[in-house]
Structures are given as C-alpha cells and as structure tokens.
Amino acid sequence: MGAAMTEAGLFLLDLLLVLTLLCLAWWSLAATDLFKGIVLFIAFGLVLALAWVRLDAPDVALAEAAIGAGLTGALLLTTLSKLASSIDNPPAKRSSPVLLWVLLVMLAAVLGYAIMSLPQQAQGLADTVASQMGNSGVEHPVTAVLLNFRGYDTLLEMAVLLLALIAAWSLAPRAATSCEMDEALTVSPIVLALFRMLIPLMILVAAYLLWVGAHAPGGAFQAGSVLAAAGVLALLCGKRLEGRLAGWPLRLGLVLGTAMFVAVAAAVMVGGAHLLQYPLASAGKLILLIEAAATFSIGLTLAMLFSGQRPSRGPAS
Amino acid sequence: MSTPLLYALAGVGLCLLGLYGLIVYAHLLRKILALNIMGSGVFLILVALARRSGDSPDPVPHAMVITGIVVAVSATALALVLLVRFSAATGRNQLDDDEHSP
Incomplete structure (x- = not known):
C-alpha cells in the first residue's frame, strides 16, 4: 500500500x-x-x-x-x-507554411515510434563498464568512462573548447586598456564584499568536486565550471587580469589541460601501451593529474569566453 | 507508462519545440535559444534511455551527455560572438530571407 x-x-x-x-x-x-x-x-x-x-x-x-x-x-x-537593440516585440516570425507542420508531425511520429518500440529493459553497456571498473584506476563509473574508457572523446572535447575560444578571440575586438575599464564601471561595495567572501569558497568547492570525482559524482567539468563561475563573478566586479599575466601566462593556462592530456596520452606509449592506455598501477594518479590540469583550463577558458574579448596586455608591456 | 519512457517522450517534445522555434523565429538570439532547447531534448532522450537498465543506470550515455553539454556551451559561445559581430556590422539582429532580398 x-x-x-x-x-x-x-x-x-x-x-x-x-x-x-x-x-x-x-x-x-x-x-x-x-x-x-x-x-x-x-x-x-x-x-x-x-x-x-x-x-x-x-x-x-x-x-x-x-x-x-x-x-x-x-x-x-x-x-x-x-x-544593437534588445527589443523584439512582437517576436519577428516568418509565416509557418504547411510544409513545416507536415515535417514536425512526421518527425514526432518517427521519433515517438522509435522510442516506443525500444525494449522496456535494456542493460546497455552498464555491465561491461561494471566488469572493467577494476582496470580504470577510479571507483566512479562516469569518471572511468570519461577519463579512461572513452578518454579520446574527452581529449577532443578539450580541443573543441580551446578552438571555440580561439575563434571567439579572432572575431572579437581587443579589450580597452584596464584604466578605461575601471572608470566605466562602478561596483557596489556590498557586491565587492560578497565577492571577497565567495571566491575562496568557490575555489574550495571546485577542489572538492575535482577530488570527489574519483569515487562519487563530480569531476573535472563540474569543478571547472565552478571555477569559471568564480571568474565570471570577478569580471562582473570589474576585476581584470594584470597586464603581465594577460600575455603568455594566460595562454599557457588555457592550453594546460589539453597539453597535459596529450602529454600523458603519448607518454604511456613509451612503455609499449596504446594511446591513452594508462598503466594499471598509476591510472588513478594519471587521471587526477589530467583532471586537475583540465579543471584549471576549463575554468579559465569558459571565463574568457564570457569576457568575449582578448584581454589587453596593458601599457606596461 | 514507465519513468524512462515518459522522459524520453518529453525529450522528443523538446526537440520538436526547438526545431519549430529554430525555423519560425527570425531573431538570431531566439534561434540560438531554440538550438539549445533542441540539444537539451537530445540529452534528455539519451539519459532517459540509459535509465532502463534497472538499479544502476548505464554510465556511458551519462559521460556522453556531460561531454555534449560542454560542447554545446562552446558552440553557443561561438554563435553568440558571431551574432555580436553581425549585429555591430549591420545593425540588424536577423538574417535576410533569400526570397525577400532585393
């Protein structure tokens, strides 16, 4: 009952x-x-x-x-x-022709039928993953799939993230110098106080998510996005990278995740293994190393995508 | 109706809604929103179908969807940068229809 x-x-x-x-x-x-x-x-x-x-x-x-x-x-x-203008009222629409409705109804029927005809119970790859967990170096199945069994996907995904930032930077104008920024922006002192309290907390949460990913839900992407949120908050409070950090140190930070991933993936081949085939004894440590570098780069890349402009090196350099 | 089936069908609904929005609305920001909703629909179908394996869901689609979310945000960021450039260059927020252009 x-x-x-x-x-x-x-x-x-x-x-x-x-x-x-x-x-x-x-x-x-x-x-x-x-x-x-x-x-x-x-x-x-x-x-x-x-x-x-x-x-x-x-x-x-x-x-x-x-x-x-x-x-x-x-x-x-x-x-x-x-x-240029944020007003779109009433929303500009094109006339919806009969053809569009035919397309939508047909798509609904095909997708609906495809899903209804699937078996109600299916193991998928759950058993395969469970039987190989001992070889992965971590205890959480999703992390094992992301960083070990399908590490290649994750490596390419890091490259996609980097590529998006390179494309965004090549399209966007260079940022104004930091002095002009400070004059334009006035931030309430309450927001600044909140910012000072939140930043250490967010870095702590990111580190926790990274560490816990080995045996529970969490991992590099979740941790990286918390770091990125900290970066977005900093940008909203008018903080900018110092001129001496905006040059090659920033670029090094951005490629660190992808570079570390490629380096580890290639280094294991010295011992005769395949690409990304970590040796069992050190798999856990290698995964943590890759994830730590990836977390840092993901956070930095997403925050830079938010700022939308290549940071200026400032008058000093 | 079982839980996975309900969510998978909702995913189909989101895909269709997104496709409708993508085609019908002219404002480019709405089109980007519509693409994101379509993507969420696909993720919902994948994760719902992974739930069919009983007590412990299939982790492979979960990993695929996490990868997908990050790729989606990369693509969205790029699309938004393109939109800002287009808007700054032309002063407009929508593309011309071929049939109406002079």
Missing part, C-alpha cells in the same frame, strides 16, 4: 516535471521580451537539472546546473546587452 502510494506520487512528480520543462521551453522561445526569454531559459536549465536527478544522473545534473543553466545564461545575457 505504502509502496504503491510512493510510486504514484513519484509518477505525478515526473509528470509535473516534464510538463514544467515543456512549458518553460515554450515560454522561453515565445517570450515577447528577449530578456524574459533568457531568464526563462535559465529556469528551464535548472528544472532540467532536477529531471537529471530523477533519472539517477547526478553527474549530468551538476554539469547542467553549472554549465547548461548558469554559464550559458550568463553568456546569453551579456550578449543581449551588446546587441
């Missing part, structure tokens, strides 16, 4: 979550005010993080809340403030 009640309650919760997601997505797209649309999109990301928890995917929930909702939202809002 009690179990059945819990079951029904959980199903209602799932139904409510799913409906909230669909409504938020629709309102976010159809909002007359773009600012409102972006705020609704951030809310959508946070509700999606709840859905990940209901689907037993706490790693994805952490990444979604920090990157999907938080950083994407910050990027969207800062872009909106740079646009």
Whole structure:
C-alpha cells in the first residue's frame, strides 16, 4: 500500500516535471521580451537539472546546473546587452507554411515510434563498464568512462573548447586598456564584499568536486565550471587580469589541460601501451593529474569566453 | 507508462519545440535559444534511455551527455560572438530571407 502510494506520487512528480520543462521551453522561445526569454531559459536549465536527478544522473545534473543553466545564461545575457537593440516585440516570425507542420508531425511520429518500440529493459553497456571498473584506476563509473574508457572523446572535447575560444578571440575586438575599464564601471561595495567572501569558497568547492570525482559524482567539468563561475563573478566586479599575466601566462593556462592530456596520452606509449592506455598501477594518479590540469583550463577558458574579448596586455608591456 | 519512457517522450517534445522555434523565429538570439532547447531534448532522450537498465543506470550515455553539454556551451559561445559581430556590422539582429532580398 505504502509502496504503491510512493510510486504514484513519484509518477505525478515526473509528470509535473516534464510538463514544467515543456512549458518553460515554450515560454522561453515565445517570450515577447528577449530578456524574459533568457531568464526563462535559465529556469528551464535548472528544472532540467532536477529531471537529471530523477533519472539517477547526478553527474549530468551538476554539469547542467553549472554549465547548461548558469554559464550559458550568463553568456546569453551579456550578449543581449551588446546587441544593437534588445527589443523584439512582437517576436519577428516568418509565416509557418504547411510544409513545416507536415515535417514536425512526421518527425514526432518517427521519433515517438522509435522510442516506443525500444525494449522496456535494456542493460546497455552498464555491465561491461561494471566488469572493467577494476582496470580504470577510479571507483566512479562516469569518471572511468570519461577519463579512461572513452578518454579520446574527452581529449577532443578539450580541443573543441580551446578552438571555440580561439575563434571567439579572432572575431572579437581587443579589450580597452584596464584604466578605461575601471572608470566605466562602478561596483557596489556590498557586491565587492560578497565577492571577497565567495571566491575562496568557490575555489574550495571546485577542489572538492575535482577530488570527489574519483569515487562519487563530480569531476573535472563540474569543478571547472565552478571555477569559471568564480571568474565570471570577478569580471562582473570589474576585476581584470594584470597586464603581465594577460600575455603568455594566460595562454599557457588555457592550453594546460589539453597539453597535459596529450602529454600523458603519448607518454604511456613509451612503455609499449596504446594511446591513452594508462598503466594499471598509476591510472588513478594519471587521471587526477589530467583532471586537475583540465579543471584549471576549463575554468579559465569558459571565463574568457564570457569576457568575449582578448584581454589587453596593458601599457606596461 | 514507465519513468524512462515518459522522459524520453518529453525529450522528443523538446526537440520538436526547438526545431519549430529554430525555423519560425527570425531573431538570431531566439534561434540560438531554440538550438539549445533542441540539444537539451537530445540529452534528455539519451539519459532517459540509459535509465532502463534497472538499479544502476548505464554510465556511458551519462559521460556522453556531460561531454555534449560542454560542447554545446562552446558552440553557443561561438554563435553568440558571431551574432555580436553581425549585429555591430549591420545593425540588424536577423538574417535576410533569400526570397525577400532585393
């Protein structure tokens, strides 16, 4: 009786979550005010993080809340403030032809049929991963897949992140010198006090997430996005990199994650192993080394993507 | 209806909503929002289907989705930089339709 009640309650919760997601997505797209649309999109990301928890995917929930909702939202809002005009009221629409509706209905039918025809129970690769956990050097399956079994994907993903920043920098104008910045920006002292209290805490949380990733939900991407959030906060408070740090030290920090990954991946080949095939005895340490470098670079890269401009080296250099 | 199926179908719904928004709305920022919602729909389908294996969900799709979220934010950041440049160069926030251009 009690179990059945819990079951029904959980199903209602799932139904409510799913409906909230669909409504938020629709309102976010159809909002007359773009600012409102972006705020609704951030809310959508946070509700999606709840859905990940209901689907037993706490790693994805952490990444979604920090990157999907938080950083994407910050990027969207800062872009909106740079646009020629932020007003799109009523939303400019093209007429929706019959063809579009035919396409959507057909796609809905095909995707719906494909999902309904899948078996209700499927092991997938869960057993394979579980049987190989002893060889991975870590105790958390998602970290094992990300950094060991499918390390190649993660290596390429680091390269994608770096590539996005290179493309953004080559398109964006160089930042004004730091003196001009300081005059333009006035930050409330309360925000600055909060900033001083939050930064050490965020660095601590990032370090914890990095360390705990070896045996529980967490890891380099979640930790890196918390670091990036600290960087975004610093940028919003008017902090800029000093001129002497904005040159090659910054670039070194940005490539550190990818470089460390490639270096470790290649170094294990000296012992006769394949690319990214870590020796069993030191796999855990190597993964932590890669993750630490990756966390630092991910945080720095995402924060630089938020600032949107190549930092100036300042008058000193 | 089982939980994974419910969420997977919601993922299909998000994909369709995103595709509709991508095609119908002209403002480029709305198109970027729509692409992100479409991507979230794909992630929802993947993670929902990973939940079918009972007590411990399949970790491989989870790792794929975490990778996907980071790649999505990279692509979004690049698209937004392009949008700012386009807006600064033309003073407009939407692209011309081929049929209406002079």
